[in-house]
Amino acid sequence: MVRAGAVGTHLRASGLDIFGDLRKMNKRQLYYQVLNFAMIVSSALMIWKGLIVLTGSESPIVVVLSGSMEPAFHRGDLLFLTNFREDPIRAGEIVVFKVEGRDIPIVHRVIKVHEKDNGDIKFLTKGDNNEVDDRGLYKEGQNWLEKKDVVGRARGFLPYVGMVTIIMNDYPKFKYALLAVMGAYVLLKRES
Known part of the structure; x- marks a missing residue:
């Protein structure tokens, strides 16, 4: 049996304490992270809209x-x-x-x-x-x-x-697990 305090300590040690990392950031670092995320999303949207124009298809x-x-x-x-x-x-x-x-x-x-x-x-x-x-x-x-x-x-x-898309739609828990793994990877990469 594992105590709750031990789990929290383990999460912080492994780099999965996302909220702790966010609390450690100053406002400038937090704004920088939000802007980076917004740039990634807007770039993906621009690429998608560009493909729509180039292909003439509403879904290229x-x-x-x-x-x-x-x-x-x-x-x-x-x-x-x-x-x-x-x-x-x-x-x-x-x-x-x-x-x-x-x-x-x-x-x-x-x-x-x-x-x-x-x-x-x-x-x-x-x-x-x-x-x-x-x-x-x-x-x-x-x-x-x-x-x-x-x-x-x-x-x-x-x-x-496209099987990844089908699996994520058929099994929503898989989608959230994949997002959690990707988030953990990003945090661990940032710490190293």
Whole structure:
């Protein structure tokens, strides 16, 4: 059995006493740490917004969440998307699309395209690993998708890199444990 006082002593000795470290900082050091954190967050946001502008896609990087596109893509694959409006959608392309009433975009292949003389395009999608097309996934009464439904088109991928995202969403405790380990690493690195 371990006494509470012994745990606190052990935490301070190992560098995990975050609040003690914060209390030791003067105001200038604390402001400096807050500004550093704000710069990291704003830099990440600027990079993300820059990717949106460069790719034309509202979400230039997505994670495949299901096995419906196997063997082309597996659960956890990270997809890189573009969505340039002037590029026509063709059968065989893999698109990421949103359906009204669903929060999560879907990654499937275009299997049929209907193009009108005025340039309007309607198309039908299907997962490579699915038996039937996606009409059952579309909103009620919708039989075809339009360009406005497309978030992006797959241009490249990294296999299984997105599994970290899936694990953190499926197991929230893992996410907090990972954050704690990263925080401890930063504090220990700073002390050495």
